[in-house]
Amino acid sequence: MTSVEICGVEFKNPVIAASGTFGFGREYEKFYSLSKLGGICTKGLTLYERHGNSGIRIHETIGGLLNSIGLENPGVDAFIEEELPHMEKHDTVIIANVGGSTIEEYIMAVEKLNKTNIPMFELNISCPNVKQGGMAFGIKSDVAFKVVSEVKKVSKKPLVVKLSPNAENIVDMAYRCCEAGADGLSLVNTFSGMAIDIYEKKPVFENTIAGLSGPCIKPIALRMVYEVCSAVDIPVIGIGGIMDYKDAIEFIMAGAYGVQIGSGNFVKPDICLDIISGIEKFMKDEGIKSLEEIRGIIRRRS
Amino acid sequence: MTSVEICGVEFKNPVIAASGTFGFGREYEKFYSLSKLGGICTKGLTLYERHGNSGIRIHETIGGLLNSIGLENPGVDAFIEEELPHMEKHDTVIIANVGGSTIEEYIMAVEKLNKTNIPMFELNISCPNVKQGGMAFGIKSDVAFKVVSEVKKVSKKPLVVKLSPNAENIVDMAYRCCEAGADGLSLVNTFSGMAIDIYEKKPVFENTIAGLSGPCIKPIALRMVYEVCSAVDIPVIGIGGIMDYKDAIEFIMAGAYGVQIGSGNFVKPDICLDIISGIEKFMKDEGIKSLEEIRGIIRRRS
Amino acid sequence: MDPKYCSGVVSSNTQVYENIYEMKVGENFKGEPGQFYMLRAWDREPFLSRPISISNIEDGTITFLYEVKGKGTELFSKLKSGDSIELLGPLGTGFPLDIEGNVGIIVGGIGIAPMVYLCHELSTKADFYGGFREKSFYMDKIEKNVENLYISTDSGLEGHSGFITEIFKPEKYSSVYTCGPLPMMRIVLDMCIKANVPVYISMERQMACGIGACLGCSILTTSGMKKVCKDGPVFKGEEIVFND
């Protein structure tokens, strides 16, 4: 009933754990069987190991949190060797989330991942682009077009591009990623935000700017997903502040094929299960036979 | 101690009631003397009376609300005749917030307001631009440049341009408004967001998209204010989710001359007073003699 | 009377029926039948306060009758005697009280809330029509101050089986007051217009400020835009423009 095909990959339900909030699943498998999930996005992987940022990394805000993890991860090789075999024990779709600071880095990471059985890649274009003076790949459509088309050339798996809400024009960004060959889109990543320690008289984060996530961003994320779904024909995965099945249904009605749950996992480790069963119950109560019936339904009506 | 000069206008303190959340002050004067405020921005005024949007206008979200008022207002003439004389009884700075759907409309409204004693105008460029197919003036810097420079030509009072956080590039937008002659900037207006009624299977708002405000947006608003203050030399007024003196101090430390309080007024009608006294106490406790000492202090240190 | 923003102490908060609660808060509260308060019993979440009608005021103690709908009213239902609650009010324009002749009051469900106080304060005794889903509630508070009592339930468990509008006779009255679900009130309005009887309708709209500043609750009326929180919640029936 809740199953859905996204870019040719079958998901048993539309609920996917979002990158960076779920590690490689090891911690959450202590709370429930990960085979119940539609899918899991890995922590953002880069070609080489990264230590991430120093200083405070988490700061709570009203309705969410700012994070400045800085892509701490073991690198693609270590992931493939130490984490992937364990992840593959679960009967769920594994999505490799790939980050990088140069196009070459993305390409080399994807080439290594090509050799695994991972069925889908998610390209995180919110990473700072070192060649463009640290401005993220995901801000200007032309820059994104470049990285997506290069990565698409080498990728042997369906390529979902994860859009940043900080893009200058989210609809144009989506268009251009499509043109560049993206098989699907996921959005949103975190919003650029900041916080100041008024007693220390300095920014809370060493990098000054950090990424905002959680239910506080949901209305904006939903609007962006709606606009993107109305503009492109490839599948879209909705992300941003989803805390319960109602939020998930909103994204699906806006046009999303799947949804990702990020910060919600911190509030309740098995929140994804609640969302899956909530969706099932909603569908039963409302007499909905497949997600397709309601996907994008608000567009069909307006 | 808390006084501040913004574009040549003296404010007894940096706390200003934000447009659209404070009417013309009549309702709030029942709770406290409005002469205690640094200033008051009027409800957005248009050349002619407007009825605003039909359907639901307010929808609560986590940490804030979406609104779709649609600039309901009595029009500039009725404002000048019926509201302004009463407002002027208060010893506080009145800022006329001006909206419009065409450049001509803005200009004609400003020409009428020129003849009053109002010391400052705030140009709301988030209004849908009818000539550009409804896309707001505040999205693309070039469009904003046009409207600001035209209005600046006729404005006889300092012109503060109120930026939309939906601008494609907030820093470039700020630059261009500066170039066009803005005397000051205020930001942010509401973020485009939406909500869906999953039982009715349609958007909550008739216009689908509505404006998000409240503490949920604070981290993003603060980041934008910080970026803009770092980029331009004219005074900036910080707005977005300010609920207490700590929030206000954050905006000032990011570089703001003044702050506006919007949705907070709904939570506690005299919230502005709490913020004013909180700022005074903070300054006393920290041995700060004038706001200038801490304005933009985080930039000086990083 | 100018509204005040203040803290009150809950003196009692009891379940009177399934998801219907009665909360009393002391002391020194004022207001007219049909007016309301914005209530808040939490810090930041939910963000907005909740509008609740004055259900009664006796010796300065105010009574609210409310139905648990979502998270705000759920939080109200958990308050215990001695807990504090923020109140902003009295707000809005209530029912006219200087009415002559026979009065008919017709409510649906929780629409009964403001009518307790109204019945109490009206100079004449009124007939009361109450429509409920399963069973009636709170009728003991109404009985003593009304002339005739008519009840209907959708369930048929009590009184007339069906809608209350099916047994309502507007032509018997010189004025009618109504509060309840919008579809019910629209039928009442139509009936009263046909019978040429003035009707006063208590409207509901999502509210942010509750005091007339945000224009979040504006509705179109025959005399232009009006604010439910300030010009209403009670409006003359013929003023209201239903646009759909």
Add this chain to the structure above:
Amino acid sequence: MDPKYCSGVVSSNTQVYENIYEMKVGENFKGEPGQFYMLRAWDREPFLSRPISISNIEDGTITFLYEVKGKGTELFSKLKSGDSIELLGPLGTGFPLDIEGNVGIIVGGIGIAPMVYLCHELSTKADFYGGFREKSFYMDKIEKNVENLYISTDSGLEGHSGFITEIFKPEKYSSVYTCGPLPMMRIVLDMCIKANVPVYISMERQMACGIGACLGCSILTTSGMKKVCKDGPVFKGEEIVFND
């Protein structure tokens, strides 16, 4: 032991000193000294749960000792017996217990919290050094399980007047355990390194998940990045890299 996410019932919650509270929650809780739980006694606001050390476990009833710092701990302080609270734990890696020789425990303020359980579970009796601002608190829970007790207060009202590190003698011990403000722990670390005594430090970091998934609490150690919530909160002193 794998952590669990569950609801517990508060059996008591009492103020033990100015802004220090002791909360007991039943039943069937497990954990080791130095481990902690993520606690949550609210719905959506604040967004994150709060990490609080196990202060004791007796017959499955768990005790938390906490200081009111901000809105989370403030909400904890308002809980009454019978209220429910969400618990996620036990989490992290606690203090090593299989220690031989003399043990010195040195804490600052609320850093005493995990040491109650530690003193109880250690195979040997330890010396306890407690530094406080005004006056000591909770010492009755410590006394019975320690050999010698040293107290200092900034105020001079009790024990040594000044910092506890001024009267701490690391060379007397074969192992040292510490928990408290970072500046204090850094001095303890330096002293122990000089005296060539192994020291175990309980670290604090802002946490989001508390279970090792978000990397919000990572710190640089001599053996690479480590998670305070999973690899810690207790670390060997020499592992920690203070970068500033």
